[in-house]
Amino acid sequence: FKKTFPCTILQVLLYDAAVMVLIFPFDIFYFSSRYFFLRTLWRIVFPLQAISFADFFLANILTSMAKVFSDLERSVCRMVHRQVATIAWLEADSVCGSHSVAIPLVLVLPYLFRLNQCLRQYKDTGEKTTLLNALKYSTAVPMIFLSALKYHVFFLERWTNFYRPLWLLSGVVNSSYSFYWDVNRDWDLSGFTRIFKFNKPHLFSHMLHGRRWVSFVM
Template identity: 45%
Template sequence: MDEQQVAEQVIEQPVDGLFSSYFPLPYRAVSTFILGVWAWGITLHYLTKLRIDVESLIRFNQQRTGPPLYRSVYEVAGILTVVYVASATLFWMASNASENFAFLALDILPLSCFIAVPGVFFYPGIAFHQSGRYRFLRTMRRIVFGGLDRDTRFADTLVADALTSYTKVFGDMWIMACMFLSRKSVASMPDRTCGGKYIVPAIIAIPYLIRLRQCLIDYLRSGGQDFYHLLNAIKYSTTFPVIILSAVQRSYSESETATFFGALTLYNLWVLSMIVNSLFSFYWDVTRDWDLTMFTVSSKNANLAHKGLRSIMYFPSYVYYVAVFLDFILRFTWSLKISPHLYFFNEQEGGVFALEIMELLRRWLWLFLRIETEWIRSTASGRLPIVMTEGGTGMHEAKD
C-alpha cells in the first residue's frame, strides 16, 4: 500500500471510523491484553494481602524463592505498558503530521506494537522474569492443544476460562490479519466482512471447545463418577447454538433458508439459546465456581448470617451481592458480544470495544471469588495448609 492509498483511506473514513482512526484495531487488541496482565497482578496482590496463597494454588514457585509473583507480574505489565504508550504516542503524533508520515502512522506503528507486546513473552534472555514467561507459554501451548495437567489443573482451567473472555478479541485479530493480507490499512475502519461470514464465528468458538475438552478430560479421569464435570461440559456446549444461529442470521437469505427456517424462527431460536446459555453460565458461576448458596436449598443455609452466601468469606458480604448482580448483567451482554449478526453493536467500533472491556471486568470480578473459593476448598480438604501470619488468615466466618 503506497502513501496515496493510505491518504485516501484517511479521507474516506466514516463518522464511526474516527474512533478507529485514533484507536485502531491493533492497539485495541493489545490494550485488552495489557489490561488483563494488570488485572492478574492486582488480583494476586490483593489476595496475598488477604492471606490467600495463590502461588500454592497454581503450583508456582513452591520453593518460595525470589519476590512475590504479583511483583513480577507488575514488572512485566509495566514493560508492556511502556512499549504500548510509546508506540501509541508516536502513532498519534505521526497521524497529525504531513502525508509523508501517514504510512508510518497507519500501518507500521500499530502492527509493530501488536507484534512487540506478545513478543516480550518470547524473549530468550533471562531478563524480564524468564521462568514465569516461559511457564505461561507452556501453559498456553498445553491448553491450546487440548491438554490438562493434573498437577497444575487449576491454573490450566483459569487460563482457559480467561481465553473465553477474549473470544471477540481473537476474532478482531483475524479481521486485522485479513485486512493486512488484502492490502487494506489496519488503522482504517475494520472490514468485518473480510474473510467471509463464518471464519470469525469459528474462531470465537475455539476457546469454548478448549474448555469443553478440559471438562470431558476431568470427567473421564474421575472414572465417570463426577457428573459435575459433565454438566460443566454441557454448559460450555450451550455457547455453540448462540454462535451458530447468530452466524446463520448474519448470512440469512430468505430464498435459501425459508424452506427450513424463516427469519423470525431463527431469531426466536437465537434468543432462546442466548437465554439458556446466559442463565446456565450465571447459575454455574454463583453455585459452583463461587460456592454461594442463594440458589441451593439446604438446612445449613438457614443458619447463615448473610442469606445466600456461605459460612467462610474473605470479602465483606456486600462484595458477593454486587458480584452476583454484575455477573448476571454482564453474562447477557457477553452473549450479545459473541453474536456477529447484531449490527448495532458489532458495527459501532466504540460499542464493540466497550463490550470487550465489560467482559474483562466481569472476568476480573469472577477471578477474585473463584480463587477465594478454591482456596477455601483446598484448605478445608487438607490439600493445602492455611497460611498463618501475625494478622491471622484473613478470613472470617458468617454467623448469627
C-alpha cells in the first residue's frame, strides 16, 4: 500500500478536505454558519463598514491564535515542498525554516486586522479610547519583526549589541501595555485605579458579590 499510495499524502488530503468543507457552496454542512464565518472574515480583512460584535470578537480570537497560524504556515509549506513538489527534506527545511519571511507576516496579520478595526471605530465614533487600543496592537508589530530579524542578522555582535536590546524593549512595552489594557480596560478589574487615580466608575462599583476577592477569582 505504501508503494502505491504514500501515507504522507494523507496530511495534504486532510488539509484540503477542511478547506473544501469550509467553502462548499451547497446548503449542507451548516451552510448558514459557514457563510456567516466567511463573511465575518471578509469584514475583518476589509473593515469597510461599522465594526460589529462578531467582527471584533472573531478578530480577537485570531490574535490569540497567531502562533497557531504560524505553525500552520510551516506545516503547509513543508507539505507543498515535500509532498506536492517532492523535494528533499533538507531543501524543505531551507525554505520553510525559522528564517522564512512568511512567518512574521502570518504572525502580524491578526494584529494589523485589529489595529484597522480600532481605527475604523475611531472614524465611526470619535472615541479616543479606540486609538489607545490601536496603539496596543501596534506595539506587537516591532516585537514580531525584531524576533524574525534574529534569523537574518549575519553578525552575532550586531544582534547582541543592537537588535536584541530593541527586541527586549519592544517585548516589555507590548507585554506591559497589553497587561494594563486587559486588566484595567477589558476586564475592568480596576487594578490601576488607585495608582493612577482614574475618575470613572469601575467593576468594583457594581459588584454582584460582597467581597472583592470573589470577583478576582471569577
